[in-house]
Amino acid sequence: MTITDRFTIPSTGDKIPILGFGSGTKWQHKKKGANGGPEKSHDAIDEDLIAALVQAIQHGFIHLDTAETYTTRRDVGIAIKRSGVPREKLWITDKYQPRAIGKDGLPRGPYASVVEALEFMQIEYIDLFLFHTEYLNSRYTLEQAWREMEKLYEEGKVKNIGVSNHTVKRLKEIQKFAKVQPAVNQIEFHPYLQNQSTGIIEYAKKNGILIEAYAPLAPIARAPGGPLDKLLDDLAEKYGKTTSQILLKWVHKQGIVTITTTSNEGRLDQIQKVLSFDISDEDQKAITDVGNSHFYRAFQMSPLPTYDDQLKKERGLPLDNQ
Numbered sequence: 001m002t003i004t005d006r007f008t009i010p011s012t013g014d015k016i017p018i019l020g021f022g023s024g025t026k027w028q029h030k031k032k033g034a035n036g037g038p039e040k041s042h043d044a045i046d047e048d049l050i051a052a053l054v055q056a057i058q059h060g061f062i063h064l065d066t067a068e069t070y071t072t073r074r075d076v077g078i079a080i081k082r083s084g085v086p087r088e089k090l091w092i093t094d095k096y097q098p099r100a101i102g103k104d105g106l107p108r109g110p111y112a113s114v115v116e117a118l119e120f121m122q123i124e125y126i127d128l129f130l131f132h133t134e135y136l137n138s139r140y141t142l143e144q145a146w147r148e149m150e151k152l153y154e155e156g157k158v159k160n161i162g163v164s165n166h167t168v169k170r171l172k173e174i175q176k177f178a179k180v181q182p183a184v185n186q187i188e189f190h191p192y193l194q195n196q197s198t199g200i201i202e203y204a205k206k207n208g209i210l211i212e213a214y215a216p217l218a219p220i221a222r223a224p225g226g227p228l229d230k231l232l233d234d235l236a237e238k239y240g241k242t243t244s245q246i247l248l249k250w251v252h253k254q255g256i257v258t259i260t261t262t263s264n265e266g267r268l269d270q271i272q273k274v275l276s277f278d279i280s281d282e283d284q285k286a287i288t289d290v291g292n293s294h295f296y297r298a299f300q301m302s303p304l305p306t307y308d309d310q311l312k313k314e315r316g317l318p319l320d321n322q
């Protein structure tokens, strides 16, 4: 297998590259911090981010993840041009931010968001466009916003439509009126959070919704000191890999697309190699089981934390575990 390997999106049959390079998290914090907030940051360029994106593409990443709220769309567009890789060889995921204000001074819908995205990235279409969270604005009902997603899909401005951080309850609401069903749900996923909200993984599988994992390295990058540390060290030694490679492998083996990021060129190669080694089913299960003995949620957007107690109870964990 190579880095360009893809999973199939059940509802559209499109082939999505398994490893995505994120321009959110550390990058958006750096950019917004330097520019005094999202409004100014949309126009500003971060040369470090552009260099990291170009480097990622040159190391074989063909899937880039951005979002309206990251203010990194222009950087992604510049990186695509500078990389020299034709746009159609790349997969671009982008996300709608309902709090953004349009040129008329009013909150806008997904359609206006995509029109701006295409202009900022200087591309003709987006491969996957997602509702970033369950938040809506005062001008759009859920159905009105989804209708705009469908219009974008029908016009070919976006090739797949989906959601991020969505619960079973909200997916069911969308599915009731959707003519084009959500193709993907991008969620926080790692051994310490194996269901971002109750039943979400099983529901996605049954409904042909592909899962994408963000924050896959949380057990080592955000919540070190937990029960997985020793097991990851042992497995890293056993397989001659790094602990981050073992974690990414654990996600990959479940048929889940991974969105990760790095500013470290050496780690780009490590990430690539995740597709070309395997761990045993016993070791995979050991990570699952030890991961389930601890609960950690990095991203607290509403209503997700309201599921924490239920998720901990399902695993037999004390309610104060995190």
Ligand SMILES: NC(=O)C1=CN([C@@H]2O[C@H](COP(=O)(O)OP(=O)(O)OC[C@H]3O[C@@H](n4cnc5c(N)ncnc54)[C@H](OP(=O)(O)O)[C@@H]3O)[C@@H](O)[C@H]2O)C=CC1
Pocket: 021, 022, 023, 024, 025, 026, 065, 066, 132, 164, 165, 186, 187, 214, 215, 216, 217, 218, 220, 221, 243, 244, 259, 260, 261, 262, 263, 264, 267, 299
């Ligand atoms: N839809 C949504 O709501 C969300 C989407 N995302 C998307 O997912 C992307 C990735 O999210 P993120 O949480 O950063 O992903 P990861 O869990 O993959 O974490 C990446 C971070 O981990 C660090 N890291 C890598 N290896 C190690 C190690 N061995 N020890 C300690 N730290 C390490 C990297 O730092 P270094 O640079 O030093 O390698 C980098 O900052 C985002 O950029 C964004 O595009 C993220 C959050 C929410």
Ligand SMILES: O=C1Nc2ccccc2C1=O
Pocket: 023, 024, 025, 028, 067, 299, 301
């Ligand atoms: O990259 C991200 N960082 C975030 C922080 C809070 C909510 C969403 C996100 C992202 O998508």
